[in-house]
Amino acid sequence: MVSANTMVRKLLGFLAVMVVIRGRLSEALPVCLPVTKADIQRVSQFLTMYVDELPKIPTVFGYRVDEEGCFKPGYLTIGMFQKKWKFHRDLPDTTVFAFGTSAQTATIPGPTIEAIHGVPTYVTWQNHLPPNHILPWDPTLPTAIPKNGGVPTVVHLHGGLHPSRFDGHPDAWFTANFTETGPTWTQQTDVYPNAHHPGNLWYHDHAKGLTRINLLAGLTGPYVIRDPDQDAKLNLPSGSEFDRHLVIADKQFYDDGSLYMNCTGNVPYVHPQWHPEYYGDAITVNGKAWPYLQVQRRKYRFRIINTSNARYLDLSLTNGLSFSVVGSDGSYLPSPVVTQSIVLSPSEIADVVIDFSTTTASESLMNNAARYPYPNGAQPDQYNGRVMKFIIQSSYFDPPDESQIPSNLVTYTPATTATASVLRYITMYDYQTASNDTTHLYINGKKFTDPVTEMPKTGSTEVWEVINLTSEDHPLHLHLATLRAMEVQCLVDATTFTNCMKSKNDAVACNIAGQATGRTISIPEYEKTWKNTVKIPPGCKATVIVKFNLVDKNDAPYPFDATGSPGYVYHCHILDHEDNVMIRPMMMVA
């Protein structure tokens, strides 16, 4: 273990230095002593796998039922608290930031918010966090920096359809007790109309420049929009025992249990702390490192959310089990897709059924085979290549399994470019030093603060041709919209095209039509529905249909006004990229 380092670290860990940046800001930043990568890896490697039971995430209800049995709007107050969390039996308690209705009940991840389609949920998000962050951050990024201290937070409901003032705009941050608020903050309570069709969403922090550390610290939680009639008709495995979330996030720890986030950047003279990708060796599920779950020999539904900062997951099961994928992100598939493996970028959701009666084995491991960075980086090892274990009980238990995997699920507006009114070219750039170290990443060569260029008409359908000029995959996430990648075609000469784009920043002038004629990458069957995040492979162009309307109601307009301030954003969901600064504003117009 790293006891020598830890002793010094414990001595100095809570000291802070006053760093004056550009003579304007004085911030208390943690002092970090250098530890080697091997030191940090050793902490994960000492943890025995599959000794902690998978926690059941608590549920809170974002609606109420009146005397007549009708659904009525629900009112929730959910706080963000600093508390101690046990990630593993053999790891000391970890200081985290957690969502919950009280400090005592706050969990990693936060409680599942259950909502009813079309019934509004009011959430007052409260910040109870201390004056200083528990993780190092980087004031040289465009960052929410309060004048009087505190940890800025703002909650985004990922996949939600709602007016932009409730969207968790990166500048709508607030500190404890709303003492200080960001420039686009307007109100304490967000109202979610739950206009999105029934499906899987999640909520997480979105504060400018701090998203990567606020999520690593624990500020994530699941959100489900239900339609009881549809649930009854589908008859998928249900109830808190057989319908469960698996919220996956990779983490790295010091041997005193505290969360590790690098203190020193990869190009420290540009950004002293920022690093292009955070990867942890400990794979946590529902807040436990490599947990186990005892299951009955029957069908289970798992809503799997990748809440990692940068790690893609390529999930598979041992002992012959497969996934029947019923949904991707917030939507159902038209019919189940049986697959041996599922690739999830950060923020993507797979809604699956696993039928444990199809094996005679007594256990099955869920493993991860995704290279990092994806898809050309390092191969996962025996630590970050493991996720969790299912222990399959030998006998058959009550109640009998009457659930099913129906052959027809749910269909929405067909995916066609014919109804699109606007074609946009969206380009992803990576800026590097002479020695190929990334200093920042942009979309369309623009900063977040450059004037808004994407102003879609509310109710419309667009086509976005998204071109990835970098060497790794990026998960493109749009707020408000639902989207679907139709085809991916790679560039024949990425170097020439990238050089042209770096001088002209104009895909048409750089002959994208002639360039994007290379190899095609097929879209997996299990992603062929309306999503909110799509993967954009390196050196390729993805044709993405983007809908600013209701795909479950034949492209009907939103039941709320999506125009007006502060607007929405779209961004890469690798959080380290989003923070520096692969994010752009998006303003809806009438």
Ligand SMILES: [Cu+2]
């Ligand atoms: Cu990215």
